[in-house]
Amino acid sequence: MIEHDRLFKELLSTFFIEFLELFIPDLASTIEPDSIRFLQQEYFLDLTSGEEKVVDLLVEVRQSGEEMAFLIHLEAQASSEAHFTRRMFFYFARLHQKYLQRVYPVVIFSFDEPYRQEPNVYSIEFPHRKVLQFNFDAIQLNRLNWRNFLDQPNPVAAALMSKMQIAVGARPKVKAECLRLLATLRLDPARTRLISGFVDTYLRLSQQEEKVFQAEIGRLEAPEREGVMEIVTSWMEQGIEQGIEQGIEQGIEQGIEIGERALILRLLTRRVGALPESVRSQIDSLPIHQLELLGEALLDFSNLSDLDAWLATQEG
Numbered sequence: 001m002i003e004h005d006r007l008f009k010e011l012l013s014t015f016f017i018e019f020l021e022l023f024i025p026d027l028a029s030t031i032e033p034d035s036i037r038f039l040q041q042e043y044f045l046d047l048t049s050g051e052e053k054v055v056d057l058l059v060e061v062r063q064s065g066e067e068m069a070f071l072i073h074l075e076a077q078a079s080s081e082a083h084f085t086r087r088m089f090f091y092f093a094r095l096h097q098k099y100l101q102r103v104y105p106v107v108i109f110s111f112d113e114p115y116r117q118e119p120n121v122y123s124i125e126f127p128h129r130k131v132l133q134f135n136f137d138a139i140q141l142n143r144l145n146w147r148n149f150l151d152q153p154n155p156v157a158a159a160l161m162s163k164m165q166i167a168v169g170a171r172p173k174v175k176a177e178c179l180r181l182l183a184t185l186r187l188d189p190a191r192t193r194l195i196s197g198f199v200d201t202y203l204r205l206s207q208q209e210e211k212v213f214q215a216e217i218g219r220l221e222a223p224e225r226e227g228v229m230e231i232v233t234s235w236m237e238q239g240i241e242q243g244i245e246q247g248i249e250q251g252i253e254q255g256i257e258i259g260e261r262a263l264i265l266r267l268l269t270r271r272v273g274a275l276p277e278s279v280r281s282q283i284d285s286l287p288i289h290q291l292e293l294l295g296e297a298l299l300d301f302s303n304l305s306d307l308d309a310w311l312a313t314q315e316g
Contacts, residue, residue, distance in 0.1 A: 007198055008076035011159055012057055019156045023139050035062035044094055070102035077109050085122035089134045105136035110163055115142055146174055158182040159195045162202040175203040176216035183227025196231045211284050218280050232262040264295050272304045282311050290314055
């Protein structure tokens with residue numbers, strides 16, 4: 001099972017201001033970066049269901065030129081839920097009561113379905129009077145087009161494109177574009193792993209999709225392709241480590257195959273120059289044992305003809 005809550009909390013807490021810059025830029029531009037303080041988790045008993053609820057992220061911030069701080073309540077919602085707006089109001093009321101501060105509520109809807117627009121208003125009214133109208137900012141990922149975020153130099157965009165509106169046949173391309181954007185950001189290794197792991201979790205590809213993904217990488221410009229291949233290669237090490245720790249043979253095999261294939265393509269490019277698409281396709285179709293043989297043989301290659309000759313010996 002995918003740990004949606006953990007993945008989103010890690011992403012949003014690590015890149016909190018970047019999230020605001022991407023989706024609520026008017027608010028982000030007013031916040032003093034040094035004032036950001038993450039508060040401890042808040043637990044509330046939901047009286048309607050009897051269940052204990054946890055506020056996902058509660059952050060105290062201060063706006064430029066103001067002494068009074070306020071709270072940003074950020075909730076990541078992984079499923080469509082009846083009466084969710086009412087629950088958000090309950091959170092708001094209890095947080096406001098406890099802290100006696102202004103509360104700015106934000107929800108990111110991350111579910112795949114339904115596609116209808118989720119409500120973001122809770123109101124109580126009578127024919128002659130509106131008693132309450134509570135609003136919160138809502139970001140519904142499955143109603144956003146990933147193409148609109150391709151040129152956003154923002155790590156949150158690189159991660160969340162993987163959860164946006166994607167046609168089934170576009171999944172390999174979106175994964176390649178997520179990693180291309182990530183590679184251009186040049187983050188430190190830990191943050192790069194966080195984003196790349198998020199993307200790989202939500203865009204797990206089939207064997208056929210993996211071939212299309214490799215072809216998409218091959219069409220990138222050389223510097224971007226190199227950066228993406230470094231990220232993909234790191235999945236080999238992670239796959240092996242996780243597989244050993246958890247005793248999951250599938251994780252080891254997947255890590256080895258993805259990482260080794262990407263590493264060999266990278267080494268071949270350095271050794272003999274840019275690879276034609278037809279050659280890449282041949283390499284993509286090699287089973288793992290032939291791929292390992294290629295990894296040894298490429299040390300003797302000096303040009304593309306040597307590679308072509310080696311591939312010819314493997315046919316049949």
